[in-house]
Amino acid sequence: MSYIPRYTLAQIRCFVVIADTLHFGVAADRLGIKQSSLSRSLAALEAAVGATLIHRTSRRVELSEIGLQMLPQAKKTIEATDRFVASATGADETLGSFRLGVVPTLAPRVIRAVLPTIRTNYPGIALHAIEDQAPDLTRLLHAGDLDAVIVPLPCVPASWFVEVDLYRDDFLLLVPHDDPLAGNRSVSLSILQERTVMRIDETRDIANELSMNGTRTGLLEPMAHARGITVETAIQWVVGGLGVSLIPESALDMRTLSASVAAVRFTSVVPSRRIGIVYGGPSALSAQSVQIIYRIARELRWQNSLRRRVPVS
The missing domain is CATH 3.40.190.290 (D-Maltodextrin-Binding Protein; domain 2)
Known part of the structure; x- marks a missing residue:
């Protein structure tokens, strides 16, 4: 039986942008989505990996230990996807x-x-x-x-x-x-x-x-x-x-x-x-x-x- 991942590239991209900005509002603006959608995407990704990636309080946003460990691989995944799409569409970077x-x-x-x-x-x-x-x-x-x-x-x-x-x-x-x-x-x-x-x-x-x-x-x-x-x-x-x-x-x-x-x-x-x-x-x-x-x-x-x-x- 084929493996069907429980997460999406869009969710991984949301995690990367949140980690880069450490601000849900700024991250949502950068992605062009509502902040509530961003929060749901992160929650779905955290549920899929079985760990909290981002600690969020009313005063600050920071990466968890697991989030810090996973971020480099998440970035590589997004970058590889962007390169794949650019190559497929003939875009020259x-x-x-x-x-x-x-x-x-x-x-x-x-x-x-x-x-x-x-x-x-x-x-x-x-x-x-x-x-x-x-x-x-x-x-x-x-x-x-x-x-x-x-x-x-x-x-x-x-x-x-x-x-x-x-x-x-x-x-x-x-x-x-x-x-x-x-x-x-x-x-x-x-x-x-x-x-x-x-x-x-x-x-x-x-x-x-x-x-x-x-x-x-x-x-x-x-x-x-x-x-x-x-x-x-x-x-x-x-x-x-x-x-x-x-x-x-x-x-x-x-x-x-x-x-x-x-x-x-x-x-x-x-x-x-x-x-x-x-x-x-x-x-x-x-x-x-x-x-x-x-x-x-x-x-x-x-x-x-x-x-x-x-x-x-």
Whole structure:
């Protein structure tokens, strides 16, 4: 007797989009269906696999342990189906080029974890990546020299550009491994008043962001002691015993972080930034480029969910 699956590709696609957006309303809009239909599709898929894939409360949506394990295979299933349909209909997803700009603190992660996936799914696309500071990248985007940029938000260079919010990126305090703070699980932001702090250039707007949130920006005045351009410079500043550093979490790989330093979270008031991908909108780009942008967005959200499961040393 032939096997008849109790689930559908549409249900798997609903699961993938919910996992990417972590928001039922946004996911329903993206799929062009009612939120009630989305919920029923997810419930049917969970019943078919015999496990809860998404935890949903009135305040948050998050993947379950099983959901995290199944998501990569679910994505591969949807991607394989899309490629099959594109091939059957004669659609060509493998021609042309895609130009992406990335700020330095995000470039290693994007190049290592995201671009290989794009090359796998679009083997004929010519990928071009540019690493630069956000103002220079947005100028290139405005001039039409880039298709999209991954930068801290807000960063819209013109009203017709689209910002896709990806995730919150918390800042960590980097201290020498033998510093008294290294053993703390978290510290107060006020500790910066007592330390010589190096910040990297991309963190220059933290004081403004905290000011908008009602935080005393005087807490960040010691950050004027030193400023670097790269994360590696800031790490070496700490390793050399010259002070501490404020680093975006997404710029650090906790698995390979030098044993000479320790990363400590902040408590209460947590300095952070929003990371997003900005592009010229569907009317300014080919359908293929828009597909690539949203595939990058999905991959970055997925990578961020994995990164946040790695404990800070």
